[in-house]
Amino acid sequence: MEGDITVGERQYAGMLSKYGRGSHVVKRGATGQSFGRKWPKVGDEVILPYTFHSSVGDAKRRKVRQAIQRYNEVTCIRIQPRSGERNYIEIKDGRGCSSDLGMTGGKQTITLGTGCDSMQGIIIHEFMHALGFFHEQSRADRDRYVRVMWSNIKSDATANFDKMDRRSWDSFGSRYDPDSVMQYGGNFFSKNGRPTLINKASGEAVQYQRHDFSTNDLLQLNRKYECTNYIDQASVSDDSRAAVATRRTRTDIVCRDKSRQLCANWSRLGYCQRNYVNYMRENCPLSCGRCTSETTTTVPTTTTTTTIATTTTQSSCSDKRSSCSSWVTSGYCQGDFATFMRNNCPSSCGHCNNGLVLAAESESCQDKASICAEWVQAQYCTRIFVSYMQNNCARSCGFCT
Numbered sequence: 001m002e003g004d005i006t007v008g009e010r011q012y013a014g015m016l017s018k019y020g021r022g023s024h025v026v027k028r029g030a031t032g033q034s035f036g037r038k039w040p041k042v043g044d045e046v047i048l049p050y051t052f053h054s055s056v057g058d059a060k061r062r063k064v065r066q067a068i069q070r071y072n073e074v075t076c077i078r079i080q081p082r083s084g085e086r087n088y089i090e091i092k093d094g095r096g097c098s099s100d101l102g103m104t105g106g107k108q109t110i111t112l113g114t115g116c117d118s119m120q121g122i123i124i125h126e127f128m129h130a131l132g133f134f135h136e137q138s139r140a141d142r143d144r145y146v147r148v149m150w151s152n153i154k155s156d157a158t159a160n161f162d163k164m165d166r167r168s169w170d171s172f173g174s175r176y177d178p179d180s181v182m183q184y185g186g187n188f189f190s191k192n193g194r195p196t197l198i199n200k201a202s203g204e205a206v207q208y209q210r211h212d213f214s215t216n217d218l219l220q221l222n223r224k225y226e227c228t229n230y231i232d233q234a235s236v237s238d239d240s241r242a243a244v245a246t247r248r249t250r251t252d253i254v255c256r257d258k259s260r261q262l263c264a265n266w267s268r269l270g271y272c273q274r275n276y277v278n279y280m281r282e283n284c285p286l287s288c289g290r291c292t293s294e295t296t297t298t299v300p301t302t303t304t305t306t307t308i309a310t311t312t313t314q315s316s317c318s319d320k321r322s323s324c325s326s327w328v329t330s331g332y333c334q335g336d337f338a339t340f341m342r343n344n345c346p347s348s349c350g351h352c353n354n355g356l357v358l359a360a361e362s363e364s365c366q367d368k369a370s371i372c373a374e375w376v377q378a379q380y381c382t383r384i385f386v387s388y389m390q391n392n393c394a395r396s397c398g399f400c401t
Helices: 009-018 058-074 120-130 155-161 215-224 236-249 260-268 277-283 324-329 335-344 372-377 386-392
Strands: 045-052 077-081 088-092 097-100 107-112 146-148 197-199
Touching (some): 058 120, 097 120, 107 120, 260 277, 324 335, 372 386
Parallel strands (some): 045 077, 045 088, 088 107
Antiparallel strands (some): 146 197
16 A cells, blocks of 8 residues: 555555545544554653564664664654564565554564665654554645646556545644655656656655655654654754755855756756756756846856667566565665666656656766765765765766766
8 A cells, every 4th residue: 555555454444444435534643443553652652662573684773773763862752672562563674665554463564675774764754654654645635735647657556646535634733744754756656757746836746855754744743642842853854954945045146057067967867857856956057947037147058968868669668577666665766776776667767758768877877875866965066075976976966978
């Protein structure tokens, strides 16, 4: 369900009710006898016992503990090693990233397959499912903020964009939040490379993040679980976004690119419309066509060219693996698994154009680090880390020619 939520037989009726398909009215995160139950509170703390399956390696265990520490820092939820409790979570390796919804009773599972530990926010995301939260675009009020492009969604994935019945949903006083760690990306489950979710405020594909909680994520968690001492928590990610927003208000009189050659390359790679839209708006307005006649300064154009070829076989642009939808939700289209995903899940990753597969850049010019996207947003491509970024994040920085 919704790509990465596991629904057991006992929970199925509650799930139908949640989406207005049954008669039992339930509430978000506290959905009755068998669906999305809250974990119990012991004194001032909510206890989530967990264990690791033997399949989980040491490196992944360390990353899970780091994500757990974030919960312990900013909520009253204590995710801690099991000490004989009947209800607990087993974290295991497997295919894709998934979780049961809420407390199901007895042992339940969070599955963290290959790459599910590549970003801390993916682990945080799955634990939020275990705490009873759905994806952000499932909210009953979502149509006021995002537009679902049904014609671009794969026919077998439309159920991932269902929204909850208004009578069975509780926002806990939070606004719709495109920055939520529970928000789908704007191209998830696309059948043609075009956006599936449009942010109505910007008119562009929804940008998603898997770095950390947003402030509204924390608001909902702490209100739902009555963490009164943590209600005013703000996230590190929101602090960073606020700093970026402050910089954007200081508009220069002259509208120009901060790096002529890099901006030209990035524009040709399509970053004005996808992946790095906000960064490009701020740093490459001229190359992205965002300058007005009153603010434009003529700048010599670079002669560097980037050729993006397409294949000639329509049948080659189709997913080859049944798990593509889950892998896309986990962010595998970028980073360490980009090449694998292009070869095996081109449709889900948005590499198709009118039935043809867009060719990848030269194999010799690829990202070597899994968090290149974050470093690009931090402007490392044009600052003191340029040499490092040329060696490790050449594709994301637009150094490929």
